[in-house]
Amino acid sequence: MGTLTIGCFPGLVGNMAYDFALKLAEAAVNKGHKVNIWFSGNATGSVKAHQKHLKDYSTGEKYLKALIEKGVEICTCEACTVARGIQKPEGIEGVQWNAMHWYLAKIYGSDRVLQIGGE
Amino acid sequence: MKLGVFVSDFKLAADTLDRLKADKLGIILVQNGIYHATTKENGKASSLLDKTSNVYALSEDIQIRGMGDSDVDKRVKVVTYSDLVDLIFNEYDKIAWL
Numbered sequence: 001m002g003t004l005t006i007g008c009f010p011g012l013v014g015n016m017a018y019d020f021a022l023k024l025a026e027a028a029v030n031k032g033h034k035v036n037i038w039f040s041g042n043a044t045g046s047v048k049a050h051q052k053h054l055k056d057y058s059t060g061e062k063y064l065k066a067l068i069e070k071g072v073e074i075c076t077c078e079a080c081t082v083a084r085g086i087q088k089p090e091g092i093e094g095v096q097w098n099a100m101h102w103y104l105a106k107i108y109g110s111d112r113v114l115q116i117g118g119e
Numbered sequence: 120m121k122l123g124v125f126v127s128d129f130k131l132a133a134d135t136l137d138r139l140k141a142d143k144l145g146i147i148l149v150q151n152g153i154y155h156a157t158t159k160e161n162g163k164a165s166s167l168l169d170k171t172s173n174v175y176a177l178s179e180d181i182q183i184r185g186m187g188d189s190d191v192d193k194r195v196k197v198v199t200y201s202d203l204v205d206l207i208f209n210e211y212d213k214i215a216w217l
Contacts, residue, residue, distance in 0.1 A: 002208045016150045017127065023179075027200035033208065112207050114125070116216045 002111035003034040007103060009041040010117035017116050018043055022059045024114070025072050035072045036110070038103040041117070044081040047074075049092045061092055068094040075102050121145070123211035126152040126167065132217045136170050145211055147203065148176040148195070156195040157186055168194050175206065 008021040021043075025035045039047060046064070053060040068074060075096040078088075088097055096102070107113050122141035126132050127150040136146070146167060148156050155165035156176040168174055175198045176191055188197050198206070207214055 004204075004207065020127075020149060023200050024203060028204045028207075031201065031204050033204065112214060114207070114214050114216060116125075 001032045001034065003036070003109060004028050004112045004114070005036040005038065005103075005106045005110040007038045007040065007107075007113070007115035008043045008117070009115070011042055015043075018046065019059050021114075021116055022063055022067065025067055026070075029067065029070045029072050035067075036106040037067075037072060037074045038077070038106065039075070040077040040080050040103075042084075044076045045084050045086070047076045047081060047091050047095045048086045049090060064092055065094060073106075075106075077103075120213060121211045123147055123206060123214045125149055125214065125216045126155065127217065128152055129154040129158070131166070133166050133170065135217060136167070139215075143173065143211070144171040145173040145175065145206065146171055147198075147206065148174065149180055150177075153177065153180045153184065153186075156192050157181065157184075157190045164192050168192055173210075175202075177203065 006021050006025060008018060011018040021037065025037055029035045049061060051061060064074060075098050078097045078099060091097065120141055121143040122139060123145040124136065125147045129151045153176045155167045174195045176195050178197050178199050181191065191197055
C-alpha cells in the first residue's frame with residue numbers, strides 16, 4: 001500500500017476539482033492506501049462547519065468527516081482560511097490547521113503527489 | 120519516467136503535453152476533459168488522442184454529462200475512481216494535473 005497526498009487549491013464545495021479530489025481520496029483509502037489532503041486557496045472555504053448542504057452538492061461536511069473517520073488526514077492552510085474570515089473554532093472537527101510546511105512534509109513522505117490547481 | 124497527466128478541460132493541451140518528456144505517457148481525461156474522448160470537430164477526434172496509446176476517461180464524469188461508453192472513442196479506456204487509484208500507484212511514477 002502507498003501514500004497519496006493531494007493538494008487541492010481551487011474551489012469551494014460544489015467545485016468540480018474539489019469534488020474530484022475528495023472522491024479520489026475516498027477511492028484510495030477504500031483500497032487501503034494512506035491519503036493526505038491539503039486545502040489551500042479557495043478550497044479552504046470548505047472547512048467551515050455547519051454550511052448548508054445543497055442537494056446538488058456531492059460533497060460537504062459529512063463527506064469530509066467520513067473521510068477523516070476512515071483515516072484520511074485533512075489539513076487546511078491556516079493563513080488562507082483566516083484570510084477568508086473563518087476562524088479555527090468555526091472549523092469542522094477533525095480538520096487540521098497548519099502552514100505550508102505540513103504539506104511539504106507530507107509530499108516528502110508520499111509515494112504519489114497530485115496537486116490540483118494553484119495560481 | 121512513467122508520467123500520468125490528468126487533463127481536466129476541453130481546451131487543447133497538446134503543446135503542453137509535447138513539452139513533457141516521458142518514457143511512458145498516460146493521459147487521464149476527467150471533468151470537462153472527457154470531451155476529448157467524446158467530441159469530434161469537423162469529423163475529427165481530438166488530437167490529444169494521438170499523443171499516446173494510453174488514454175483513459177473517468178466513467179462518472181462521462182455519465183454526469185449525459186453520455187455513455189458508446190460515445191467514447193475506441194482508443195480510450197473508460198475507468199472508475201478505483202481504477203484511477205491503481206493507475207496512480209501501479210502504472211505511473213509521477214502524476215500531473217492540467
